[in-house]
Each structure stands twice: as C-alpha cells, then as structure tokens.
Amino acid sequence: MPRPLLAVAAMVLVLAAAGAHGFEIEEATLASIQLGFNNGSLTSVELVRFYLDRIRGLNPLLRAVIEVNPDALRQAARADAERRSSSSGKCVTAGGPLHGVPVLLKDNIATRDALNTTAGSFALLGSVARRDAGVVRRLRRAGAVVLGKANMDEWANFRSLAGTDGWSARGGQARNPYVLSASPCGSSTGSAIAAAASMAAVTLGTETDGSILCPASLNSVVGIKPTLGLTSRAGVVPITPRQDTVGPICRTVTDVVHVLDAIVGYDALDAAATSTASKYIPDGGYTQFLKKDGLNGKRIGIPNGFFNYANGTVQHTVYQQHIDTMRKQGAIVVEDLDIANLSVILDSLNNGQEIALAAEFKLSLNAYLSGLSYSPVRTLAEIIAFNDAHPVEEKMKEIGQIIFLVAENTTGIGAVERAAVSQLNKLSADGLEKLMREHKLDAIVTPNSAASPVLAIGGMPGITVPAGYGAMGVPFGLSFGGLKGYEPRLIEMSYAFEQVTTVRKTPTFLP
Template structure:
C-alpha cells in the first residue's frame, strides 16, 4: 500500500484540542462533517489525515484497503481552498471516499479487482461514478480490498480474500466472515476508516458485507448508477452503490452517483426514468414507515445459530415498525424460491459465465495499458504466478468454465428468459397481489432474488448475535422503488438506532 506523509493521529488530535476544536471523528457523518467545515472547526485536510492515519493503524489488522491515493491530501487542499472562496459543491465536497478496487480511476491509483494480473494497468478514463464524485468535490482516498475478481474466480477462495489485499477481517469479531465481494468497503466504513465507500454488486456483494459489518448498503436498481469503468461480471446484473454507516450518508452518496452516462448509455438511459425530481434525500423521513405495506419473507429469518436471540430481536423490530405505522403481511412465500436460490437451476450460472467472459474481454481491450487483454490472458497469468495468486489452494475453476463459453447462444438466452420468468412469477407477482411497498428479509441469501431481476435493496443494521457478529435487515422492492425503500430504511434506523462501533473482538 502506498505511503504518505501526514500528521500522526495523536498529534493531530492534540493540535485540534489545543486550538479549541472538538470535532469527533469517530462515527462522523456527512452532515456533521459539513457543519464542522462550515464553522471552521475542521478542514478537509484534517479529515483526510485522520482517515489516512486510521487506515495506517488498522489496515494491518483488517486488510480493508489495498492502497491509498498519493494525491488525496492535494485534493483535500483544493476542496478547502474552494470553500474559502465560497465555491461549495454540495454534501460530498471535501469528503474522502474509498472505492472498491474494481472501480477504475485515471490517476496514480491502480484498479486491479484485487488481482496482480491487472497491477500497472491504466484505465482510459475515470469510471462514470468516479467522474460524478469528482464533480461533487469528493476526495478519492484510495481503493478498498475486495474478493478477487468479485469472487468470480474460484469456488474455494474466501469471499473476502484477494491476492493483492489479503484476507479481509470483520472488525466486530475478527474471525467472523465479513462477506464479499465488497468486503473492504464495508469493513472500512464500519471501522471508521472512511465515512463514505462505494461497493458493487452482481449477487449479494453489497447486501451481504453490509449485513455482516453493521453498515448501511444500498444496492440500486440496475442502470441507476453507471457501470462504465467497472471491472465487470454481468452487465445484466452489475450495479454500483454506497456503503456507509447511516442511511442518510448512503442516500446522499446515491444522489451524487446516479444518472445517465454515455459510456453506459443503454442501461442508464432506461433507468433514468426512476430518478425522482429533487433527488433521494427528500425521502429521509422519520415517519417513513407510516402507511407502508411490507411483506415478511419468513424463509430468510431462519437461523442455524443464535436462532432464539435473533428471532426475538426481529420480532421486536416488527413491533417497532407496526408502532410506527407500517402494516406487516407475515409468512409470505416467493414462488419457486428454491429454484431461484439454486444458480444451476435458475439459469444464473449459465448466463453469468458467458456474460463475464464477454464483458471482461471488452473491459480489458479498452484499457490504455494492461499486462492482460483477455480472460485467456488472465488465466495464463495466474498459471505463471501460482504463488502470488495462491493457485494451488484456490485454483480458477470459474475462470476456466467461463473461458469455455462461446457467447450468448440458445442456452444462455433460455437461462436469461427463465430468470425473467422467475422474477415476474416470484417477487413481482407477490408484491402486486399483496399490494406491497417492499419485502423484508434477513440474511443475504435474499440478495439473489433481487439480483436476477435487477431489483434494488437496502440493508440496515438490525442487531448483534450472542457471539458479537452483526446482522442486518434488508428492505427490497421492484425496479425504481428506491424512494419507498429509503423512507422505510431511514425510519427503521431512526426508530431502532442499532448500530454501534466495532469491538475488534478476537
């Protein structure tokens, strides 16, 4: 990880105390940061220095960050100068952001999807979401660790491991699974290494790590955020979303990154109709549960461990929602759920393998410079670098299966059609028949239901098991239902206030 010169954290805090500044960096939100910027008790440079020192201190333990940006402090200084000259760009102005390592930047940072195969590659331009963040005045702090190749290389590699970043660790219970593939983003947000991080999801990669690390993750409707410049798995299912500590922070980030992108024109144009006039922040309502009809999918509330504890916690949450005006429709079942959750039966496996090869080859071919230009090149690289990529332990069986595909043929089209039918006869029919505003699930397995249909979901902290491992609750809905989901997620968060800082328990 790149090293930088900055004021050591104890000295920084001492200097702030001596000068009368009392800003609390821990659990700081976008709103509290902007207030401190406004009244002069904090600068973007000081905030960036805090996060850089925090990363330096915690990353050897957590492996949440692959590298930090050597230009982060310069960007922070620019933001400070802009504020002094009355140019204010909005809520993210001067806020440091960690990007998952599959989100490309055209700067001195690498974009490698956690693999040594892409080390030194040069993107032709910033990813679409990064361009929007820069326009909003955000500071690109660095790249977060992730499951290598978004957990699409091997069936045996841990879901939060990459060759470049190592094994990500859950900051609440270090031996617990932090989940992937956006593990580094969630770990960093949970451990106060940044207030704002971005993740990506194909199937569960925002929802699951948010659930396991007691943070808020928004998986947007596919196409709501641009995937241009993101190392892909499937253009049909890939989406980019925020992972933060609060619903408000995540929503403010969502506002900054949604919208049309010429480089991802078909998907972003189709989804642009869902973006509400005035943005998403208007839906942060403490009474957002009032009048909502929410379906409880009990299949996702069955736990093999801490079952009694978690059942009690969720029943309390259900009662809280009812007291806040929600109508809960219990014991709902999605048609053909077992088929949906089995990637070999649903068609997801067949489709993803072919889509991955096509999309990755396209991404690699467009790089300005790269050691690899195709999936075949990546496979060969791994075979030549067995030690660095831990090939003997983990292999690359998914890569090999994808390489054997020959495009989107009859089998793949049939698989995609089957997933569409499962979605229409499953979640869509269930919601329409019961007049639901959302469904509510626990455990990240429900993410597959959302993934194959391109549907949105928001994961919010719900509690902690007897072992201290966090668990969340997920509000999911149909395409474009983010306003409803935000209202419910925010109202639930404000009524429960479950989240607490991590304990780093061994």
C-alpha cells in the same frame, strides 16, 4: 484479551481522539463533517490526514484498504481553497454534502490517476484506465476527494466456487472489525469494513448478487444496492451488465442517500441501462425521502424461507422485535408469503444463472480489458495463464479458478445462454415481482443478504441497515427489497427503521 488486540484497542482510542481542533472525526457523518468545514473546526486536509493515519494504524489488522491515493492531500487542499474563496473568504459549503469529503472506492472501480484498478488481482497491476469510471466522474464533480481503493473478494468472488470471503491477492485477508475471526463477507468487503471502522465516512461498492448487502450487514453499516442502471457501470470491472450495479456503503442511511444522489444518472458510456433507469430518478433527489414516519402506512411483506432462526437465538428474538416495531410505527406487515419457485431462484447452479453469467462474464471482461490504455493482460485467457504462472501469490491450490475456466470455454451468447436468461426473467416475473404486485407491497424484509439472489435476477434494489449483534458479537442486518425504482419507498422505510431502533454501535475488535 491477547496483547495484539489490547494494542489495537488502545490505538483506536488514540485515533478516536485525534480530531482536529477538538472535532470528533470517528463516526463523523457527512452533516457533521460539513458543519466542521463551515465553522472552521475542520479542513479537508485535516480530515484526509486523519483517515490516512487511521488506515495506517488499522489496516495491518483489518486489511480493508489496498492502496491510498498519493494525490488525496492535494485534492483536499484544493477543496479547502474552493471553500475559502466561495463566499468572499468565508468558510461555507462550496459544493454540497460531498465537497471535500474523502471517498474509498472498491478496487474494481476505475480511476484515471495514480491509483491502480485491479479487482484485487496482481494480473491487472499496472493497468491504466482511459478515464474515470462514470460514478467516479460524478463524485469528483460533487467535490469528493478520492482517498484510495478498498479491498475486495478478488474478481468480485467470481473466480472459483470455493469463494474467497474477503481475500484478494493484492489486499490479503480482510477481517471483520467487530469479531476478527468472523466472516466479513464480500465482495465489497473492504468498503464495508472501512466504513464501519471509520477509515472513511463514504465508500462505494458493487453488487452482482449480494456483494453490497452481505458485507454491509455483517459489518454493521448501511448499504444500498440500486436498481440496475440507476448508477453507471462504465469503467467498472464487470461480471455481467444484466446484474452489475454500483452503490454506496456508509454508517447511516442519510449518508448513503446523499451519496446515491451524487452518483445516479445517465452515462453515454452505459447508455442503454442508465437511460432506461433514469425514469426512476425523482425530481429533487432522494434526500426528500428521509422521513421519520416512513414506515407509516407501508405494506411490508415477510416472505417464507428466510427467517429460519431457532427459538431462543438472538437473531430470532431481535428480528421478531423489529417486525413488531414496524407494526408499531404504522406499517402493515403481511406474513406467511411464498415467493414462487424460491428454491429454484436460490439455486444458482441449476436455475440457469451460472450458464448465463459465465458467457456474459467472458464477453464483458474482455471488452473492459480491451478498452484499457495499457494492461499486462488483455483477455480472460491471459488472466488464467497469469494465475497458473503465479500459483502462490494467487492461492491457486486453495482457491483455483474453475469459474474462469468454465467462462473461457464459452463461445458467446447462444441459444443455451438465451434460454437461461429467459428462465431467470420468468423466475423473477413469476416470483417476487408478481408477489409484490398481488399483495400491493412496498417492500419485502429479509435478514442480511438472504434475498439478494431474488433481487439480483430482476435488477431490483435493496437497502440493508444494522439490526443487531449475535451471541458472539457478530453484527447482522435487516434488508428492505423492492421492485425497480422503489428506492424512495425503501429509503423511507429504512430511515424510519434506523431512527427508531438506533442499533449501530462502533466496532469492538473482539478476537
């Protein structure tokens, strides 16, 4: 192993042993953290210090975090004080599973504090939001500590067809903590890496098409892409209100479900979407669906066109084993299913998606920028000009900004754009939605984020869980997807799958 990687491995071992009072913080879950708080073996301040130390040690290698919150320790101290005073000085949980827990936010989720919100671009450096994003307000009410901002594909990978694969101008090139040369995927890259490498127990990402499911899969963590509108998009640097959603990325299904419970709900600043989706939120929250027998009796579809792995490959063998496991757990697996017009759905350049997204992006981004208290740029046109003026920092030669240029050339939502959206709605209705209803499916199962375009155009949810590690040690995941509001079923299935397979292991930092 090269010397730099030996040093990293040694450092990780030191950090893993650096828990307070013997508390094992690496790989700690929300339950173990709260237990530590309650029995006095851990404080929020100690937990924040651990994560800050770990970020300081690992971030030069992994580039998962753009900046940390200078106010995090003060927030943690306040949480400790609340806990001490909550029951006559006894150490008891003051406000639920997230109270006093540090959270990393993807850098397109706005905070009204000392942190920047830049979508990874220098163009927005120094901009000031009028208020916290809706999901951040809910996290703060739950007692969470905002630890910092996670790296991401710049502009959520909507700047150029070339893609950025975990790179942003502000954060640099993020790296997969299992195999450093492997793709970490995006756009919620830093959130997934940070969760995997125990730089935080809880992170938030966003998804328009695959941006939670893909990095969660390739970094061996759990990610939920919620039903459109289940979580507020207010205060999030947008691509399109028709597909954008905010969701948690953690190391276990239990933890992402606790976070989901904290961030769902109506927001007057995203009224139409959150009002429509609020009907899906179950009484009693989502943790009630963490059932070890959650696969029993479920009808699970295996659509054609996704598990295209050659015989003898690790993925082919492991995925077949997982499907057999689901059967043994009582699931009714329905194979050889065809999603109508799948090839068209997966072709974003020709199915109308890029036409719709370009116009929606310009309108949404300009509206976001105009709502900031201060910003060095106020329009997409000014961002384009900024990039042209900073070609080295923004890697203009390597990446370019063709999508920005196309979007800037749009003139609103006209007949062409409405026709494109109508086509996408029809593709969804005649595709997965019809398939699931005809076969009475509770979910479809696909590898990694392969089905994310199918879920994206219909605003439908998905959950990915660790499924295995390839021949070179690169992680891969298994995704459960369903119709709008199917989160309870997906949680039952993904939790049961996780509990019976216990696939996840800690990062290996291989070259």
